[in-house]
Amino acid sequence: MKKIALAVAIALSTAACVDVPHNSKPIVTSQVEAESEKFIALVEAYFDEGIAYYPIAGTYVGQPQYNDQWTPALNEANRAKYTAFVKRYLAKLEAIDVSLLQGQDLLSFEVFKRDLELAVEGTQFPSYLIPIDQMAGEHNLFAGFGSGQNVQPFNTVSDFNDFERRTHSFVTWLQSVEKSMKQGIDEGVVLPRVLAEKLLPQFASHVVDDHTKSIFWSPVEAMPSSIPTADQTKIKEQYKALILNTIVPAYQRMAQFIENEYIPAARSSFGYGELPNGKAWYEYRIKVHTTLDLNADEIHEIGLQEVARILSEMEKVKEEVKFDGSLADFFVHLRESDEFYYETPEALIKAYEDVKTNIDSRLPKLFNIAPKADYVVRAVESYRAQSAAGASYQGPAPDGSRPGIFYINTFNLKAQPKFLLETLSIHEASPGHHFQTALQQEVEGLPRFRRFGNYTVYEEGWALYAESLGKELGLFTDPYMWYGRLVDEQLRAMRLVLDTGFHAKGWTREQGIEYMKANSSMAESDIVSEVERYIGWPGQALSYKLGEFTIRELRETAQKELGDKFDVKEFHTQILIDGSLPMPILEKKILRWVEQVKKS
Numbered sequence: 001m002k003k004i005a006l007a008v009a010i011a012l013s014t015a016a017c018v019d020v021p022h023n024s025k026p027i028v029t030s031q032v033e034a035e036s037e038k039f040i041a042l043v044e045a046y047f048d049e050g051i052a053y054y055p056i057a058g059t060y061v062g063q064p065q066y067n068d069q070w071t072p073a074l075n076e077a078n079r080a081k082y083t084a085f086v087k088r089y090l091a092k093l094e095a096i097d098v099s100l101l102q103g104q105d106l107l108s109f110e111v112f113k114r115d116l117e118l119a120v121e122g123t124q125f126p127s128y129l130i131p132i133d134q135m136a137g138e139h140n141l142f143a144g145f146g147s148g149q150n151v152q153p154f155n156t157v158s159d160f161n162d163f164e165r166r167t168h169s170f171v172t173w174l175q176s177v178e179k180s181m182k183q184g185i186d187e188g189v190v191l192p193r194v195l196a197e198k199l200l201p202q203f204a205s206h207v208v209d210d211h212t213k214s215i216f217w218s219p220v221e222a223m224p225s226s227i228p229t230a231d232q233t234k235i236k237e238q239y240k241a242l243i244l245n246t247i248v249p250a251y252q253r254m255a256q257f258i259e260n261e262y263i264p265a266a267r268s269s270f271g272y273g274e275l276p277n278g279k280a281w282y283e284y285r286i287k288v289h290t291t292l293d294l295n296a297d298e299i300h301e302i303g304l305q306e307v308a309r310i311l312s313e314m315e316k317v318k319e320e321v322k323f324d325g326s327l328a329d330f331f332v333h334l335r336e337s338d339e340f341y342y343e344t345p346e347a348l349i350k351a352y353e354d355v356k357t358n359i360d361s362r363l364p365k366l367f368n369i370a371p372k373a374d375y376v377v378r379a380v381e382s383y384r385a386q387s388a389a390g391a392s393y394q395g396p397a398p399d400g401s402r403p404g405i406f407y408i409n410t411f412n413l414k415a416q417p418k419f420l421l422e423t424l425s426i427h428e429a430s431p432g433h434h435f436q437t438a439l440q441q442e443v444e445g446l447p448r449f450r451r452f453g454n455y456t457v458y459e460e461g462w463a464l465y466a467e468s469l470g471k472e473l474g475l476f477t478d479p480y481m482w483y484g485r486l487v488d489e490q491l492r493a494m495r496l497v498l499d500t501g502f503h504a505k506g507w508t509r510e511q512g513i514e515y516m517k518a519n520s521s522m523a524e525s526d527i528v529s530e531v532e533r534y535i536g537w538p539g540q541a542l543s544y545k546l547g548e549f550t551i552r553e554l555r556e557t558a559q560k561e562l563g564d565k566f567d568v569k570e571f572h573t574q575i576l577i578d579g580s581l582p583m584p585i586l587e588k589k590i591l592r593w594v595e596q597v598k599k600s
Helices: 003-016 029-053 055-060 076-093 103-122 138-146 157-187 193-204 215-221 229-265 278-290 296-320 327-336 345-365 418-428 433-442 456-467 479-504 509-519 524-536 540-565 568-576 583-599
Strands: 375-379 391-394 404-408
Touching (some): 138 229, 193 229, 193 524, 215 229, 278 479, 296 327, 345 375, 391 418, 433 456, 433 568, 456 540, 479 540
Parallel strands (some): 375 404
8 A cells, every 4th residue: 555545644643633622722733742752752762762671572573682581580579669669650640631632642641551550559469470371371482582593683693692691581481480380489480380280381492402402493494605704604603602501501490390399289270360469450451451350250251152153153054065964063074174184284385375465455445554564474384383373463573674574383184174274364364453554553653562562352353354354355265255254153152151251250271172163163181271271361351252252343333423424444543553552441432533524
């Protein structure tokens, strides 16, 4: 899409966000500009200072001065320092006159204030006692950085030296993780045993005798020829020692700790509700991930209703393809028939590349903006494939030097049916995650905490809403492809039931597995991975459906209020152009836009 179109979209969006001040005094332009500058200086200072608490983010956003640092050690002093940092900026925010903020500044103020208040609230819960799990752990993130296939650069001698220093910082962090997990054992805040057991191979896989077999040797093998020969020789010596004397012992020590101490102390229960103050902790996680004022019981009921509705839609597909048998029989047929699966990982990846081309050509039907950055389709790396989700997305480099990545897990081909091709591509790539993430990074003028920030409910809600656009884009014409869309929607509906079931209603892992088998045609390996994901990552899985509901409701409201003035392309621009937002703030923003269009 041409740059001018994006600039116009931003201008329209900003105009639509203007609030009428709460006082009756006339606003002087110079006062507005001065308050805007004051506020922007505050949030930019926050971003710069905040990266010190998470240097990994510096690498992601293209600030190379952080490429040699890892997350600070988990200890009481660093936690106190972080809490004081957040409270200090919350106090500074009180000096901002919100009545003088307009457009993006007003949105940013609302988002920033909410974020800080939520961060302070979260300090009462001991997340540091369970700092890693099989889904979300910096031990895996570090391996991705060290592979040379992620955001960590390995183009110069300086780059290689940066990662060597970052490795020592990582080891310090990992040692603090072990101490925190030991404290968790003492306080009864530990992972369920089934999740703890999944951690063991993630650490053990990096324990090698031959340094050339380590994933951390990959950047050395791919060393650019532009690096002088003498430096290449030195780097090879350094990295051999780094792998065998630092990285391998660090992972080996954690593997031994997990096997000998942590797994035996892990709990037999599954949900957060079984932890000290766990119910309140889970309700907080709901608030963080959904940004909505809903409790576990309400969400559970919404999920049950959605699962029943989607089952009835699946029944219609079964009848359309003239399958002779029950819906349960149909599920078995789809799970077990070879015709629905690819024989090789290469064929699977190629199929998604072909779908990309088809979808990209249809996007102008519903969108008047598009990101400049492209994306590529890639298989999930082998070291994390067994525990990774079926698909995921990683955004492009902010400077355009690296495309987005749509990851497909080829570990089990029977977990990747052909009928998911269209819906999964829409969700993870365009117009789902890739579209939204890349556009957010490309919008000029957003403060960095918003440009690089994220809200699960917005991003996953958008991606699921994007799936619902398939028929409008001319996709899902094959009944099996439409069934694939229902499969994905059913997965997100079941998440509402399962997440709340585990963490608020005492469900067991086995209950969750049986529930998913009864209500979907998913492969059992995929079901197990999903169930264990919800157990280890409370609240995150709620965001998809609840975010989609909100965006769909906003579209219906806009259509009803605007009638002939409603333009779906402009609505999508309004949803996307301000980046990731909490749902209540997005709702207020869209309603302001609706009023603006009505007056035009």
